[in-house]
Amino acid sequence: MAQAPARPRGGFAHFLHRQHGSHRFRRLAWWGHAVGGASHRHAAAQVGGALRAATRLSPEAALAHWHSSTEGLSEAQAQRVRRHAGPNQVGTEKPLPWPLHLWQAYRSPFSLLLTALAGVSWLTQDLRSATVILAMVALATGMRFVQERRSNRAADALKALVSSQASVLRPGQAPREEPMARLVPGDVVALSAGDMVPADARVLSAKDLFVNQAAMTGESLPVEKHARALAAVADPLAADNLVFMGTNVVSGSATVLVVATGPHTFFGALAGHAASTERPPTQFEAGINQVSRLLLRWMAVMVPAVLLFNGWGHGHWLEAFLFALSVAVGLTPEMLPMIVTSTLAKGAVAMARRQVIVKRLDAIQNLGAMDVLCTDKTGTLTQDHIALSHATDAWGRPDEGALRWAWLNSQHQTGLKNPMDRALLARGDLAGPCAGWTKLDEVPFDFQRRRMSVVLQPPGGGAARLVCKGAVEEVLACCTQVSETGQVQPLTPERLQAIRAAAAQLSAEGLRVVAVAWREMPAQAAWHVADEAALTLAGFVAFLDPPKDSTAPALQALAGHGVTVKVLTGDGDAVTRQVCQQVGLPVSGVLLGPQVAALDDAALQTAVREVNVFAKLAPQDKERIVRALRAQGHVVGFMGDGINDAPALHAADVGISVDTGVDIAKEVADIILLEKSLLVLDAGVTEGRKTFANMLKYIKMAASSNFGNVLSVLVASLLLPFLPMLPMHLLVQNLLYDFSQAAVPFDRVDDDLLTQPQRWNPDDLGRFMLTFGPISSIFDLATFALMWWGYGAQSPAQQTLFQSGWFVESLLTQTLVVHLIRSPRLPFVGSRAAPALLATTGALAALALWLPQGPLASWLKLQALPASYFTLLPLLLLGYMACVQWAKRAWVRRHGWQ
Template identity: 35%
Template sequence: MSLTVWPPAAVDHHALAADEVVLLMGGDPLRGLREEEAARRLRACGPNELPGAGRGGALRRWLNQFRNPLIYVLLVSGVVTALLGELVDSTVIFAVVLVNALVGHVQESRAEAALDGLRAMVRTRARAVRDGTVRTVPSDALVPGDLVLVEAGDKVPADMRLLRHNGLCVDESALTGESVPVAKDDAVLPADTPVADRRNMLYSAGLVTAGTGAGVVVATGAATEMGRIHRLVGGTRTLATPLTRKLAGFSTILTVGILALAVVTFAVGTARGEAAVEMLTAAVALAVGAIPEGLPAAVTITLAIGVSRMARRRAVVRRLPVVETLGSTTVICTDKTGTLTENQMTTRAIWTPAGVVEVTGAGYAPRGELLDPSGRPADLDRDQALRWTLLAGAACNDAALIERDGRWSVSGDPTEAAMVVAAAKAGLGRERIHAELPRIGEIPFSSERRYMATLHTRAGGEKVICVKGAVERIVGMCRAQMDADGRAVPLDRAAAEAAADRLAGRGLRVLATAVAFPPGHASREEFHAGALDGTLVLTGMQAMQDPPRPAAARAVRTCREAGIAVKMITGDHASTASALARQIGLLDGGGRVLTGADLDALPGPEYSRALEEAVVVARVSPEQKLRMVQVLQGRGHVVAMTGDGVNDAPALRRADIGIAMGRGGTEVARDAADMVLVDDDFATIEAAAEEGRGVFDNITKFIAWTLPTNIGEGMVILVAVLLGLTLPILPVQILWINMTTAVLLGLMLAFEPKEEGIMRRPPRAPDRPLLTGALVTRVLVVSALLVGGAWWLFRWELADGAGMAEARTAAINLFVAVQAFYLFSCRSLTGPMRRSGVFANRWIWGGVGLQLLAQLAITYWAPMNTVFQTAPIAGHTWLRVLALALLATVIVTVDKRLRRAHW
């Protein structure tokens, strides 16, 4: 059942007071709903779950594989040849069509799986107050108006307006892109407040990291923010890749040309008085000969090899055509958190009144050092202020480090976890701190107080108060600061605030720590928020950030050298995003830093220009991300979008290539994406782009190699019909040439290694056709050589006394020989053959050897002579074949030199 919003009118719940929302939703802030009322609303509104995704059946996907003009021609040709009694030809044609359809069906994308991933994300259990009693109910049983309780470790089960809270912090990064948990409160907000800044709201799929709270459900199922993203994902059309678009256009042009030639062949032949059946056979032979049957298989195999190479470089491709798309990418729109960064908050520097200590190491692994201003390891015995800064940060803390299979993770707030890791790097592990300073009291963090405080005991019964929080708040509560000897000395407030500003200027998040040593007889009752002001001693400040990935800067630089623009599009704050952008070099060449609101305020043309100039776009919503991708595509860009959160899914699906994080990303993002980075490293995109360019090169090389043969075979038949001459090659012989050479020769180009300097070339222009002028010229030159050579050799052999079978066999071998020699030339379309390395691709030598054996078999083996109507030829005929093949090679080499600048 589809969800009806309760009440029907759309309301900005964050802009209303909490009691107004309760009244509007018909709830009770203390006793919750009655069970009967909850059941009635459940029947009216439907379950709190996202609607399922409708999928086309397997038969429909199978039939879609035949939607190609070239396939239509082959199917008609197969039917005609069967009706004419040419069963061998017909069987081969249908086999080629079925194999291509099977390969396409197996590798077809299932992007709709992203919707199932969204549904799984929101399934959980919730603690709802019904009839004044707290009850645990399935999340899909929640209804608007329910009173729900949450605490640390809970997944938020529905969209809720917060009523009560106690130190409540929620990780909403999967939904908003915010890199750190958000401290929640119940204050009324302006109606135009974006989702990421609605601190009085809890949204479905958020994770509570600290504190407790209670809220009234305002939306369930499809009416939630998660449901809105679900609709975006479901309604976003997946675009064809640049390769599939180019191949589709190429196929259409080729089909029209082939059909036109076939019609001309039939019409001219019948006009000359030839039998209609014979001319129909000739027209079918022309069509079959001119169609590059091996192209679909060659493209698929080349892409599959690219997939394998990318997998070795830690990129898993979910749709084969995507392999090439990265090679054509002109813009990468990258998320920040978890993509360019480690998504692990890390303390980078510690300030104390004695100076600044730098902290090495990144992430949650407690590996690294604390280095004093001289670069030597810091001595905690000589710097008590540093020691107490670390102790206070780790003791006044609810986070915990977890090691599993050599990988470190945390439970709790990432910011608190950074302080625990910093202390561990100095040898102050959590167990040691708990033993030295057992906790006996706590004042939890709240957004109003902006600090957390804990009460501890030490050996001998001494008490210690540890406090951490916002710099301005902690400094304002201090009466003194601690020097290196551990003594309380007069507070230098200006120096502390200046130090905090300098650290913040480095893009770091700064928290201050302080301690107090109350008298031993002080009771726990005396430990409360009102008693701390003016009693604390400032120990120092810890400055932390989600650090950039080690290879991110190099990867960004390499992408730019390859002509690929990189834009950071994130839900995080502009200041945080721009600080990271400076660190990794994104802003080195200039560019604008904007927010989603900045862009939305611009009219269409200005929006488009501003987005083109922007390097960082912060505080963006899922709809804004999606619009940015569409606008860039409208400007002619091939767009790659990276991301790891639920909020990235619509844009991932719309982009020409969606790239998700495999380790730290959500299942929703992975299902919506075309490619998954196993190591979550942005640098892997660079490697994948390199492989993608190599794949496109190899497909282009195959087309440049196969088209001359297909066109040449068609033209040979056309010339014979136009001039009323005997066919120099029969249809069954054409099928032999096409099938054997495509497999044994052409497919070997799929294994061709990447050419040197491939990442120093600009990306291919999105509107550049697959058949460039230089490629068309090359194809026509080789086609003309094949047609002229085949006719000359065929007529020469007949004039030299050879029979019709021997003459046709000579023509067959000429086609194959020219293809074999031309194959080596196609290893580099612009440079000499030696540039590619003689033995760099050993598969080619093996293929040529097997093709030679196949030609010897069709020439000299009696059973094949019978089937293919061939006959043995003499040694001098082989010399003519080789001479013509060498001549073709020389002419192609000259053409390369003349046209190198046009590729």
């Protein structure tokens, strides 16, 4: 397929867009809502012709039309079609060509302003200033360009580790898994519960196939699909013999013929039309935007004041204008895009080393802010290696009858085989006694009935048997009889009570219990859910799923990091309680699925505060619980890997799945674990918090230091008969300071800053600026006094000496503030920065001392400072450090640090 052209955008925005663009299925529902019916009509007009033609053809005619067969295309045929059709991908962007990316890296307000200042300097014959400013532009642009190219490559490499597969048929071969991107028109694909539909396709055969296409059509309930040909269809989305890319199979099975891929699918056309519509900002982007608005408000006040005071006071309005522009630049953390981009990319790479793949980079912030983790029990708290324990009759006595029926059910069902099916089929010794049975039909599993049935013909003929297995209560609801010592007895209330007690006893022992029942069936064309009635209970099959050894320490680690764990499971409450007890998770309350369904939203929000175990849940129950927790102000993570987890994964602040999960779970998740372990997730939480902490460091450092400088400039404009610094001085100082902070993404983070979730709080940032910014201004004023009275720099003729003295002091205090504000501890002793940050700030300090004394001084319009200045300067710096440290302690006592 021809890839969508990249939308012109710069740096950080472009980088985030690329990450979100890859997350296509999660965005689809929002696109449909945002652009409304017009978008759907536009998409339907683009792709409707081919799809409408497919609906009118019989399965055989459709195969002939696409030059395929019931066994699919050969590999050679598929390769020929692929060369013409391209990859089956939607919404991907070509990497920007390097010249265009370089332009985007340059095209920032900072660089444009510097270029304008260089132009003015050149027009006024100040070629030195123009040369220095253009060198600054080249340095800033180059840093941003190189870092973003590296970040983009790292993100692409991580995304390549996770791909969805489709079960493709090839002539003479068993169905094999291939990446969805390799599908071509004419391929025949097998679908079952949990699968993503990989392309627009014509149904060839289907058995109780129900597809969730709410993201495409808004229909809240799954839609049943059939293989029959249809008459003329106006809207392809209404055709029940088509399935569409981006939807998912809820239950049943089917084989389908791919008729459209990539941009030629309905989804592809919709994505192309919606690409011009901006999505709403995420919590992460909203936080960045709030910070930007805060700084813009301060700029709107400070910059005009500096312009007016200097213009009226000195009478040089052009100079005052250029100085005010430089102040505006000084108040803006212009390297924020580069810092954020590199911090997120570094965090994603670090998380990948810990077996955590980040699909959406701004999800790192949500992971760090997470304070509630909702997780399934199976495979997360337990080993996900379910072993068959034993089988019993209906009263809990050992009996092999139920085991044979369960084995036949698992052997012949074609839906999504779960770990219990695999544990049953591992009993190869049952293949002989159960041989000769022929499958006639099946009624697939779904999460409402919580059971599934197969219809089998016994060896040698005779009446067909419907064999049903599933959750205990759901199977018992269909039973009217019970097998007792080989005799069929009515299921009286007394017997039912005893049977439930036997099942409860098995669950209390920590076993997962499946009920098995059967009935003889008359001959008929097909069997349906309604036939699951008047069953005879054969007994129970019990499975052992022991807890992981790592679960207890992982729960302790998460608790130590301020994350509350809540268990959301479809299993019964007895076995869930038992597992929680074994892993050391105190049960504060249990709520069952039917109880959740009976509560309104307000009552559920109250209930989820205290309850930490939710059992026998349907998929919609999990989603409601997640939304209720979010409504309480929590940042919620949901960890799941099944089709029933998809709604909750979508509803959570951060959806977490595993690389062995079903396709729909992996597609809607933000983060993929390569190892299904809470310890791995805890490591990801730690990395997420480190990433966020380092981003917040830069914002605090830059905002407070720059605000202090601008405040000093404002005061100096009122008191001095000349500018306290030239515009070029401010810009050089700002650039050097930003260069020293380029290593912030690689900085260490104190352990005690990782113990609690972290969130954006722009109001705190405003208070932080007002607290720490004026401290630097106090010592700036002390430097003014030293230069004015100590060295006689009191007139425009001595302004270069004055400006040189403040230039050095200001750069050194800005260097120190990096180490003072990066941690609430005592700098260099209680908390030491990473070597990279020590190196860049050390280089900045050395450069600050050298520039006025070195050969570049005249170029920068600086002059050498007297030796006595360097004996007094350490006293100013020590006093500054002491005041900031005192203010930190007061701040921590009142507000905490993060």
